[in-house]
Amino acid sequence: MAIPQHTIDQILDRTDIVDLIGQRVKLKKTGRTYSGCCPFHQEKTPSFHVYRDKQYYHCFGCQANGNAIRFLMDIDSRNFVDVMKELASQTGIELPKDNQDSKKLVYKREAKKPAPPAKTAPAPATPAPTETDQAPAAHFDPFEQFQPADDPFAGFEQYPDFDQEPVQEGNLFDLLENVAQFYEQQLPHSQSAQQYFRQRGLSAQTIQFWRLGYAPEDWQHLEKAFPQDIEGLKLLGLIRTSDSGRDFDLLRDRVIFPIRDHKGRVVGFGGRALNDEIKPKYINSPDSEVFHKNQLLYGLYEGRKQKAQDWLMVEGYMDVIALQQYGIYGAVATLGTASNTEHLNILFKQNSRITIAFDGDAAGQKAARRTLEIALPLLNDGRELKFFVLPDDHDPDSLIRREGIENFRRLLDQAPLLSDFVFAHLSQNHDISKPEGKSQVMGELKQLTELLPKTGSYRYLLQQFFREKLGFNRKWQPHTNNDASLSFSTKVDAEEYVVAILINHPYLYIHFEPLRALIPADQLLAKILQIFNGIFDELPDDPELAKYYVLGACAAYHYELQRILQQANVGDYTTSPEKADKLAEDFSIKLQYHFLQQKIRSKKFSSIEEMRNLKHQIYQIDKKRSLTLLEE
Numbered sequence: 001m002a003i004p005q006h007t008i009d010q011i012l013d014r015t016d017i018v019d020l021i022g023q024r025v026k027l028k029k030t031g032r033t034y035s036g037c038c039p040f041h042q043e044k045t046p047s048f049h050v051y052r053d054k055q056y057y058h059c060f061g062c063q064a065n066g067n068a069i070r071f072l073m074d075i076d077s078r079n080f081v082d083v084m085k086e087l088a089s090q091t092g093i094e095l096p097k098d099n100q101d102s103k104k105l106v107y108k109r110e111a112k113k114p115a116p117p118a119k120t121a122p123a124p125a126t127p128a129p130t131e132t133d134q135a136p137a138a139h140f141d142p143f144e145q146f147q148p149a150d151d152p153f154a155g156f157e158q159y160p161d162f163d164q165e166p167v168q169e170g171n172l173f174d175l176l177e178n179v180a181q182f183y184e185q186q187l188p189h190s191q192s193a194q195q196y197f198r199q200r201g202l203s204a205q206t207i208q209f210w211r212l213g214y215a216p217e218d219w220q221h222l223e224k225a226f227p228q229d230i231e232g233l234k235l236l237g238l239i240r241t242s243d244s245g246r247d248f249d250l251l252r253d254r255v256i257f258p259i260r261d262h263k264g265r266v267v268g269f270g271g272r273a274l275n276d277e278i279k280p281k282y283i284n285s286p287d288s289e290v291f292h293k294n295q296l297l298y299g300l301y302e303g304r305k306q307k308a309q310d311w312l313m314v315e316g317y318m319d320v321i322a323l324q325q326y327g328i329y330g331a332v333a334t335l336g337t338a339s340n341t342e343h344l345n346i347l348f349k350q351n352s353r354i355t356i357a358f359d360g361d362a363a364g365q366k367a368a369r370r371t372l373e374i375a376l377p378l379l380n381d382g383r384e385l386k387f388f389v390l391p392d393d394h395d396p397d398s399l400i401r402r403e404g405i406e407n408f409r410r411l412l413d414q415a416p417l418l419s420d421f422v423f424a425h426l427s428q429n430h431d432i433s434k435p436e437g438k439s440q441v442m443g444e445l446k447q448l449t450e451l452l453p454k455t456g457s458y459r460y461l462l463q464q465f466f467r468e469k470l471g472f473n474r475k476w477q478p479h480t481n482n483d484a485s486l487s488f489s490t491k492v493d494a495e496e497y498v499v500a501i502l503i504n505h506p507y508l509y510i511h512f513e514p515l516r517a518l519i520p521a522d523q524l525l526a527k528i529l530q531i532f533n534g535i536f537d538e539l540p541d542d543p544e545l546a547k548y549y550v551l552g553a554c555a556a557y558h559y560e561l562q563r564i565l566q567q568a569n570v571g572d573y574t575t576s577p578e579k580a581d582k583l584a585e586d587f588s589i590k591l592q593y594h595f596l597q598q599k600i601r602s603k604k605f606s607s608i609e610e611m612r613n614l615k616h617q618i619y620q621i622d623k624k625r626s627l628t629l630l631e632e
Contacts, residue, residue, distance in 0.1 A: 002096070003081075003084055003095060003096065004096065007093065007095065007096070008069075008084070010091075010093055011084070011087050011088055011091050011093050012055055012067055012068060012069070013055075014091040014092075014093065015055070015068045015087055015090070015091060016052070017050060017051075017052065017055045017056070017057065017067065017068045017071070018034050018050050018052045020068050020071065020072075021034075021050050021057060021068075021071060022034070024039060024075060025037070025038075025039050025048065027050060028046075030049075030533075031533040031534045031535075031536065031537070032051070032053075032513075032533055032536050032537055033049040033050060033051055033533070034049070034050040034052070035047075035048060035049050035050075036048050036050075038059040038061055038062060038064065039075060040059060040062055040064040040074065040075075040609070041059070041061060041062040041064075041607065041609075041610075043061055047059055047060040047061040048060075048061075048064075051513075053510075055067055055068065057071060058514075058517055060516075060517045061610075062607060062609060062610045062613065063517075063610050063613035063614050063617065064609075064613055065613065065617070068087065069083050069084070069087065072086070072087075104289045105171055105172045105173065105289060105290065106169045106170065106171060106172075107169070107170050107172065107175075107229075107231045107232040107235055108168075108169060108170070108231055109168040109169065109170045109228045109229060109231075109232070110227065110228045110229075110230060110231070111168075111228075168228075170228075170229055170231075170232050172232055172235065172236060172288075172289060172290050173265050173266075173267075173290065175226070175229055175232045175233070175236070176236065176265070176266040176267060176268070176290070177265075177266050178226070178229075179222070179226070179233075179238065179266075179269070180211060180213070180258045180266045180269070182213075182222075182225050182226075183213030183214060183215055183256040183258070183269070184211055184212070184213040185213075186213060186214045186215070186216055187207075187212065187213050187214045189214070189216075190214045190216075192274050193214035193255050193274060196255055196272075196274055197212065197255065200318060200322070200397070201322070201325075201397075202321065202322075202325065203325065206321060206324070206325045209302070209324075210257070210258075210302070210321055210324075211258045211266075212255065212256065212257060212258075213255070213256040213258070214254070214255055214256060215249070215251040215252055215253065215254050215256050215271060216252070216253070217252055217253040218249075218252070219248045219249060219252060220247065220248065220249060221249055221252075222238060222239060222249050223239065223247065223249075230247075234247075235288060235289065236268075236285065236288050236290075236291070237250060237285055237286035237287075237288055238250050238251070238269070238285065250271075250283065250285070250286075251269060251271040251283060253273070253274060253275075254271035254272055254273050254274065254283070255271070255272050255274065256269055256270070256271055257269065257270040257271070257272070257298070257317045259284075259285070259291070259296065259298055259335065260301045260302070261290075261296065261301065262300060262301055262304070263301070264301050264305070265290075267285075267290045267291045267296070268284065268285030268288070268290075268291035268293075268296075268335075269284070269285050270282060270283070270284050270285075270298070270317055270335065270336075271283045271284075272317075282316075282336060284335050284336050293334075293335040293336065293337055294337060294340055294342055294343075295342050295346075296335055297313075297332040297333065297334065297335075297343055297346055297347070298317055298320055298332060298333045298334075298335060299320040299321075299324070299331055299332040299333060300332050300346065300350075302324065302329075303324075303329050303330040303331070303332060303350075304350070306324075306329040306330075307329075308329040308330030308350075309330065309351065310330050310351065310353075310355070311330040311331075311332065311347050311350050311351055311354045311355070312328070312330060312331045312332070312354075312355045312356075312357060312388070312412070313331075313332055313333065313334070313339060313343070313347065313354065313355070313356045313357065314331050314332070314333050314357045314395075314396055315333060315357070315359075315395065316333050316395075317333060318395075318397065319331065319333060319357075319395055319396045319397060320332060320333050322396060322397035322400070323396055323397075323400075326400055326405050326408075327405070328405075328408075328409070328412075330350075331396070332347070338367065338370065338371075339356070339371050339374065340374060341374055341377075341378065344374065344375055344378055345378060348378065348383055352382050352383045352384060353383070353384040353385075353386070354384075354385060354386070355385075355386040355387070355388050355412065355415055356368075356371055356385070356386070356387055356388065357388040357389075357390055357396065358371075358387065358388070358389050358390065359389075359390055359392070360389050360390055360391055360392045361392055364389070364390070365425075368387060368389070368421075368425070369425070372418075372421075372422070372425075372448070373448070373451060375418075376448060376449075376451035376452050377451050377452065377453065379418070379452055379453065379456070379458055380453055380456055382581065382582075382585050384417065384418070384578050384581075384582070385417075385418045386415040386416065386417055386418065386421075387415060387416055387418065387421040388411075388412055388415035389415075396408070399411075417576055417577075417578045418578070419462055419465050419576050419577045419578060420576070422445070422448065422462070423465075423466060423469055426441045426444050426445060426448075427441055432470060438470045438471075438472075441466070441470065442466060442467075442470070445462070445463065445466050446463075449462055449463060456507075456510065457505070457507035457508045457509075457510055457511070457581060457584075458577055458581060460505075460506075460507040460541070460543055460546070461505060461507065461508075461543075461577035461580050461581060462577045463541075463542075463543055464505075464543035464544075464577075465576060465577050467543070467544075494587065494590070494591060494594075495519070495523060495524070495525040495591070496524070496525070496564045496568065497564075497568050497570075497587070498512060498515075498525055498587050498588075498591065499524060499525055499528050499561070499564050500564050500565055500568035500570045501570055501574075501580075501583065501584055501587065502528060502532065502550070503547065503550060503551065503554075503561060503564075503565060504547070504570045504571070504574065505543075505570075505574065505580055505584070506532070506536075506539055506546045506547065506549075506550045507539070507543075507546070508580065508581070508584040509529070509532045509536055510536075511581075511584040511585055511587075511588045512529060512532075512584065512587075512588050512591075513529070513532075513533070514588065514592055515529060515588065515591055515592060515595070516529045516530065516533065518591075518592060518595035518596060518599065519591075519595055524557065524560055527557065528554060528557070531553050531554055532550075534553075535549065535550070535553050589621060592617075592621050593618065593621045593622065596614060596617055596618045596621060597618065599614060600614055600615070600618065
């Protein structure tokens with residue numbers, strides 16, 4: 001059974017891992033986690049921890065770890081499908097049924113109409129040519145009168161029942177591919193369609209790459225091209241029925257943009273009218289068994305095929321195509337709908353950092369605000385969103401023509417981070433030189449930050465960023481050495497730099513929490529992380545108060561912290577919430593890899609299973625390190 005990833009994610013979201021594991025293991029709340037004796041190895045002192053916010057478990061002893069699915073698979077020695085069926089039943093989510101799903105893709109093809117029996121009456125000696133004789137009927141088969149000598153029915157009258165082909169089954173994906181090829185073949189026959197693409201500056205190679213085509217003016221061109229597939233074409237919405245009962249084709253006299261899913265299969269079509277007076281200018285295939293516009297992005301398959309790293313959401317098909325022709329891969333567009341949660345999640349799965357382009361006019365600003373409110377709940381730690389505001393009356397294609405490709409790339413790279421965009425957006429309508437204006441901005445910010453995930457650090461980093469931008473007096477600021485850098489001197493090592501990050505930005509602790517299972521208990525960072533684990537749920541919402549709270553809790557290490565804060569230059573690398581979050585993520589990944597490698601080299605394993613778990617963790621962390629290097 002093939003279970004889509006979005007279904008797996010949905011089941012995990014609805015499964016409370018603490019309740020699930022609590023049915024098998026006696027758990028006790030300790031700080032931010034729930035702990036108990038590990039069910040996978042014998043122990044007397046609890047080292048098994050369950051994290052509700054991350055839906056994850058980890059044993060510090062045997063290194064067993066994973067999500068709810070992995071727990072049930074390991075604890076009961078069951079396979080993936082059995083576990084998914086149980087969790088699906090508990091969460092009320094229906095798993096796909098392969099047989100049922102495949103049936104939805106099938107339709108009945110119509111049998112070919114039989115040819116009329118050949119006339120045996122003698123023909124006139126000198127027949128007069130007629131228009132009918134010059135144009136034989138489309139169903140005429142010149143080989144029909146000939147039959148093999150060994151045919152057992154030779155010489156018998158052929159009744160329609162014998163002459164008809166058996167009813168066949170068609171597949172919607174195959175039909176869509178055939179229709180796409182048909183539209184491609186029509187393009188050379190339309191001067192107006194070719195002229196449209198020439199005016200848009202598209203090359204023959206680009207037209208071929210995107211499989212662009214043309215739908216003829218004829219109201220029944222698909223019926224004529226695919227007479228056996230009427231039922232399938234109606235299921236796809238490419239043939240409609242009028243109120244009077246007459247069938248007609250949805251797309252007529254339009255340039256055609258085939259739409260492909262993530263596997264490269266044609267699932268629908270977009271059509272653009274050649275005459276700007278025709279409304280609507282764009283028509284898309286309606287939703288069907290294979291086409292769901294709210295879950296598709298035009299250009300996603302093509303971008304992945306070209307191994308795009310940076311992803312940009314633009315407005316329309318032609319923007320995506322033009323950018324690809326200029327060598328900017330990874331542009332995508334929604335299919336005539338506003339961007340939604342599903343669209344953004346699809347892009348975040350390609351890269352944790354995405355950019356969205358908007359027009360600079362009032363409509364563009366409104367769309368940006370709407371997208372902002374949709375995106376904020378998705379900004380888990382490590383995700384980054386940028387806003388590329390286009391000049392008025394320009395789309396990406398026209399901007400490249402005006403600025404040139406190099407300047408366009410520079411403008412794209414300089415697109416503001418979400419934090420800068422939000423500050424500009426909220427402050428443009430208030431006088432932030434006055435206390436009242438600052439108060440209004442902070443009030444609106446609070447409304448927006450309420451949309452951010454409560455378990456992440458970004459909401460607190462954003463508040464701190466706004467306070468600094470608005471010039472609120474800071475009551476405490478650690479002294480820093482401006483000569484310090486990420487290359488570290490012998491006075492400050494990587495672990496101590498993490499300590500400095502934690503003191504300056506306490507809510508970044510969630511990035512470093514996995515290090516508790518790896519760092520030797522006698523190191524300062526391990527002791528600080530242990531303190532954070534106990535106080536994290538009690539941290540004040542106000543960033544400044546949170547720092548004081550942490551300093552008080554870590555008072556036993558006052559002298560070590562004073563030295564570290566004087567020598568570690570954290571401020572220069574955390575000037576925005578995104579930079580602070582990225583810095584913490586990078587350090588956490590690097591240190592996890594370092595300590596896992598140390599543990600492997602020490603060869604101090606309690607079991608073969610622990611060694612395997614360690615190697616698996618190194619493999620997963622190494623993948624994250626590789627992605628980090630690519631993004632840099």
